[in-house]
Amino acid sequence: MIRYRYTGEGVRGFEKHAAGQSPAALVGLYREMLRIRRIEEEIERRYHQDQMKTPIHLVIGQEATSVGACAAMRRTDLLYSSHRTHGNYLAKGGDLKAMLSEMHCRLNGCAGSRGGSMHIIDKAVGMAGTSAIVGGAVPIAVGAALAAQRLKQDHVVMVFIGDATCEEGVTSESLNFAALHRVPVIFFCENNFYSVQSPLATRQPARVLHRWAASYDLPAVEVDGTNVLAVLAASKVAVDRARSGGGPSFIEAPVYRFRAHGGAGDDSKSGYRDIAERESWEPFCPVKMFGEYLTGAGLLTPEKVETMESEIASETAEAFEHALSSADPVEADLYRHVYAD
Amino acid sequence: MPWDEGLVNSLVYDRPDPGEGRVVSYGQAINEALTVALTNDPGVFVLGQGVDDPSAMFGCTRGLQEKFGRERVFDSPLSEEGMMGVSTGAAMNGMRPVFMHNRPDFILLAMNQLVTHAAKFHFMDNGQTSVPMVVWAAIGRGWGSGAQHSQAIQGLLLGVPGLKIVMPSTPYDAKGLLLSAILDNNPVCVFEHRWLMKKDGIVPEGFYRVPIGKGIRRREGRDVSIVGASHAIELGLQAAKLLADEGIEADVIDLRTIKPLDEQIILESLERTGRLVVVDTAWMKGGVCAEVGCLAAEKGFSFLNAPVARVGLPDIPTPAGYTLEQFYYPDAAKIASAARQLVRR
Numbered sequence: 001m002i003r004y005r006y007t008g009e010g011v012r013g014f015e016k017h018a019a020g021q022s023p024a025a026l027v028g029l030y031r032e033m034l035r036i037r038r039i040e041e042e043i044e045r046r047y048h049q050d051q052m053k054t055p056i057h058l059v060i061g062q063e064a065t066s067v068g069a070c071a072a073m074r075r076t077d078l079l080y081s082s083h084r085t086h087g088n089y090l091a092k093g094g095d096l097k098a099m100l101s102e103m104h105c106r107l108n109g110c111a112g113s114r115g116g117s118m119h120i121i122d123k124a125v126g127m128a129g130t131s132a133i134v135g136g137a138v139p140i141a142v143g144a145a146l147a148a149q150r151l152k153q154d155h156v157v158m159v160f161i162g163d164a165t166c167e168e169g170v171t172s173e174s175l176n177f178a179a180l181h182r183v184p185v186i187f188f189c190e191n192n193f194y195s196v197q198s199p200l201a202t203r204q205p206a207r208v209l210h211r212w213a214a215s216y217d218l219p220a221v222e223v224d225g226t227n228v229l230a231v232l233a234a235s236k237v238a239v240d241r242a243r244s245g246g247g248p249s250f251i252e253a254p255v256y257r258f259r260a261h262g263g264a265g266d267d268s269k270s271g272y273r274d275i276a277e278r279e280s281w282e283p284f285c286p287v288k289m290f291g292e293y294l295t296g297a298g299l300l301t302p303e304k305v306e307t308m309e310s311e312i313a314s315e316t317a318e319a320f321e322h323a324l325s326s327a328d329p330v331e332a333d334l335y336r337h338v339y340a341d
Numbered sequence: 342m343p344w345d346e347g348l349v350n351s352l353v354y355d356r357p358d359p360g361e362g363r364v365v366s367y368g369q370a371i372n373e374a375l376t377v378a379l380t381n382d383p384g385v386f387v388l389g390q391g392v393d394d395p396s397a398m399f400g401c402t403r404g405l406q407e408k409f410g411r412e413r414v415f416d417s418p419l420s421e422e423g424m425m426g427v428s429t430g431a432a433m434n435g436m437r438p439v440f441m442h443n444r445p446d447f448i449l450l451a452m453n454q455l456v457t458h459a460a461k462f463h464f465m466d467n468g469q470t471s472v473p474m475v476v477w478a479a480i481g482r483g484w485g486s487g488a489q490h491s492q493a494i495q496g497l498l499l500g501v502p503g504l505k506i507v508m509p510s511t512p513y514d515a516k517g518l519l520l521s522a523i524l525d526n527n528p529v530c531v532f533e534h535r536w537l538m539k540k541d542g543i544v545p546e547g548f549y550r551v552p553i554g555k556g557i558r559r560r561e562g563r564d565v566s567i568v569g570a571s572h573a574i575e576l577g578l579q580a581a582k583l584l585a586d587e588g589i590e591a592d593v594i595d596l597r598t599i600k601p602l603d604e605q606i607i608l609e610s611l612e613r614t615g616r617l618v619v620v621d622t623a624w625m626k627g628g629v630c631a632e633v634g635c636l637a638a639e640k641g642f643s644f645l646n647a648p649v650a651r652v653g654l655p656d657i658p659t660p661a662g663y664t665l666e667q668f669y670y671p672d673a674a675k676i677a678s679a680a681r682q683l684v685r686r
Contacts, residue, residue, distance in 0.1 A: 078434075112467035121466035129433065129462060129470065136458055139423045143430020143438075150386070150412060151435055170453070173423025180418065338502055340463050340471035340526035 008224035017229035054116035059087035061258035064286035066091035068231025080141040100323040135168030145183035164195035182247030197272035213250035225253030256281040362543035370512035374519035389441030425451035432474035460503030487661030496628025508570035512542030517551030534572035556603035562590030569620035579673035615646035625653035
């Protein structure tokens with residue numbers, strides 16, 4: 001039984017958002033999505049070698065949300081995230097080597113082996129904080145936005161949440177406070193219909209998430225989460241609004257997680273969701289669809305794609321080699337940074 | 342008048358000698374600390390349910406909004422976890438929030454943000470971020486406060502790495518420790534006690550600090566050490582007077598900060614007296630009483646001439662009615678009795 005179907009416009013949905021984007025920018029978005037996809041696949045392929053002793057939450061199928069949203073932000077804007085961090089970090093301009101070192105528990109990981117895959121934190125690129133507790137980063141992002149507002153800084157804050165995050169009480173509290181104080185924060189909700197293996201229908205009444213969010217008196221929209229240009233356009237509106245003092249926004253982006261909640265591979269065969277459901281979304285893979293659109297528009301050729309693939313493959317191989325050959329922390333490192341000076 | 346104002350007004354404390362300096366109430370001392378901090382650092386802000394109420398959080402926040410504006414001193418929605426997270430996020434990004442609660446009971450709604458987020462980020466991101474925030478609450482007691490308005494939760498938080506916990510006992514310390522807490526680059530819980538709010542003391546004007554992590558000897562004695570913090574010290578000093586009448590001299594150690602714990606001052610006192618009574622405003626199990634008692638066993642065993650005695654709350658929720666409450670709380674008599682038993686063994 002297919003519970004959740006793709007409801008977007010498919011490849012037809014790109015054209016209206018492409019106006020005003022340079023060919024280089026469009027191809028750049030594709031390359032970034034392809035890069036995240038290939039890196040995630042390589043992480044997945046190597047996961048059972050047990051060199052990455054960290055829980056992983058792959059973003060395969062959810063590349064357009066990270067890439068589209070981050071393309072609307074500046075490097076100095078802050079991004080807060082959940083346990084599913086890889087796509088957010090890479091799209092925000094993160095250092096692949098630092099990420100893979102972190103996942104290999106190395107001293108030179110972006111969090112020095114204290115964070116792991118769920119806490120890919122790197123202030124240098126505005127990857128400001130993540131939480132492995134659903135909803136944990138939401139009020140923190142609002143607090144970061146309050147600080148930006150009160151200190152009269154011109155950056156904005158975005159927090160990536162999921163459908164289940166909207167069930168956490170603290171998310172309601174955060175929307176309420178953000179709207180009350182009109183702080184520059186964007187709640188970006190990737191609705192992938194499942195929390196671990198629990199479908200949305202067992203967790204929420206048949207409501208529309210962004211309409212629920214709108215009840216907090218803030219602009220809330222739905223956008224096709226498989227369409228990187230639609231995500232970028234909606235994010236840009238929200239980011240510009242926040243930066244110009246217009247307060248918070250909520251974006252709901254339906255999207256499908258092609259893999260299990262955590263770990264390598266898809267676990268649909270365990271029965272919590274129908275394999276046919278995943279298959280029904282596969283034609284709407286965000287990377288594939290955008291590639292088709294760009295090819296049709298004459299902006300992408302098989303040769304260009306091949307070059308990208310080869311560059312990404314060598315970058316990824318080099319980054320894994322870097323991580324594997326990097327030093328482990330020593331005992332003295334454990335005692336650092338329990339308290340700030 | 343707030344419901345327990347009459348009770349708190351009726352408490353009798355030793356009067357400080359005005360010849361020794363400026364006499365200020367405990368609540369006023371906190372107000373001064375907040376005023377100094379808000380004046381000195383534009384990144385400091387004060388929030389909490391009712392900080393701009395006419396009752397002004399036992400007077401601690403009176404006049405602050407008028408002086409510093411609604412942007413810096415503001416009432417918050419009834420969203421304890423949310424506001425703890427907002428405070429954490431603001432602290433991670435250049436501000437120094439002071440999040441005030443009437444009672445520690447309300448902090449229990451925000452444990453996820455306090456324990457799992459605020460206390461962890463600095464470690465988790467390898468020192469990239471610090472979380473300089475103060476979480477303030479006044480422990481309630483009496484007049485029907487009962488099981489849900491009188492909880493002293495320091496024991497729950499004592500084992501959380503990354504947190505500091507401050508429990509002042511005098512107006513001087515309330516001001517100096519709060520200023521230290523606000524300037525500290527870590528999340529610091531400041532637990533006051535409702536019954537101390539009208540206590541007067543000598544308090545200097547302007548800025549000064551009492552260091553976090555250092556205890557102080559309040560009374561010198563050779564026979565038994567009474568160790569505690571906050572209102573427990575008030576009771577401990579009263580007990581010491583009772584004991585002195587019997588020829589037992591108590592060494593009273595005010596911890597001031599229970600995390601980090603000043604182990605040295607406890608062990609020095611124990612070395613002198615050989616007997617230890619640990620007193621706390623909270624439950625004896627798993628809290629300050631247990632931790633200090635364990636310290637004595639672990640590092641002060643050779644000093645001990647008698648078992649360690651704990652005087653705190655029994656393993657029972659707080660009853661609301663005064664008819665039951667009279668049997669519940671520690672008082673000077675119970676502390677003196679515990680000390681007497683150790684000395685007369």
